Amino acid sequence: MNDMSALPTENSPATPAGADRDAAYVRISHVTKKFGDFVAVDDVSLDIRRGEIFCLLGGSGSGKTTLLRLLAGFERPTAGSIYIDGVDMGAIPPYERPVNMMFQSYALFPHMSVEKNVAFGLEQEGVERASVRRQVGEILDIVKMAGLGARKPHQLSGGQRQRVALARALVKRPKLLLLDEPLAALDKKLREHTQFELLNIQQRLGVTFIVVTHDQEEAMTLGQRLGVMNRGRIAQVGTPSDIYESPATRFVADFIGSVNMFEGHVREERAAGLRLEVGELGCVVRAERAVSCASGATVWAAIRPEKINISRQPPPAGAAENAVAGTVREIAYMGDMSIYLVQIASGKMLRVTLPNTARGGERPIAREESVWLSWHGSSPVVLTE
């Protein structure tokens, strides 16, 4: 690579490669990608740290794969720049980038053994045979496929094939591995298991992973940080708990997990939080989390189903806030928890989840029972867009 133009930062002229663990390893700066008139990636700026697992999460067509392909060099940005380890990738072809990509379909060579599949890239590079054998052995050991090296792909389970594909992507020790829906072909149990294995492998090798997925559970388990994409833009970047507990917009609140959302107006703003007039709830919502918005402004209160209590007893007299009466219309038993759909006077249905911790004795709440729903002032998130 001869283009060594330095990574620009806000206040300093350059970040020396490898100097700071927290420095951006990948910097995507105002990148736009158009296909004809269609904008697939729209002015995205994003920093990814060295050694982290970053998940790009979004619905179908939100631009995740296009962003990954731009990083790999299979597409060129219409505008903006990508830096990897401080180097502008503008003029660097895919095969010279310190990047490997693991595709949605694992694309193993069907007629080759596991060992051959993994060795292929090294052999293409003319690596000496003994060294190929040693490196293949090491990486198959890491992905727990030692012993199965002689098998052909059709003699493997989906999870094993996935691990071979991972071994093949890792054997050349890329600094950055791009994974497009890496677990999509696996069933739920295997997916969970493999998620933890991926984490383990990533930690052992210290490779930076960028994972594209539309599966929020996968993103939450794998990603140290997530970027939620919507219509080619990054809607929010944060840790899984940042994104779940403090979504920045209605789109993010609704996309990640389930949420009860109500439109309301700011009645009172104080340092301790807000009071919202919420017509469709028929009660005042007190939200302790501060957001700045003027009295009278239209806002939305988002409350997660697990943060709502359900009780046969009315709240203590005088507690007119954060409580509403309703009737249980549906109960879905999910094993570890149950989902209650509770209809309130306005006709709106609220979703409440409760862990099934009772061991008998207590009479469970049944369909058509009258109940009270209540929540703590720290539960509602107030959204302005």
Ligand code: ATP
């Ligand atoms: P999915 O989860 O369905 O794979 P995604 O978020 O990865 O979706 P992309 O594959 O990045 O989405 O596609 C984003 C948008 O760009 C889509 O509307 C897609 O049709 C469009 N697109 C992608 N590649 C091309 C192309 N080569 N030519 C024209 N349009 C394209």
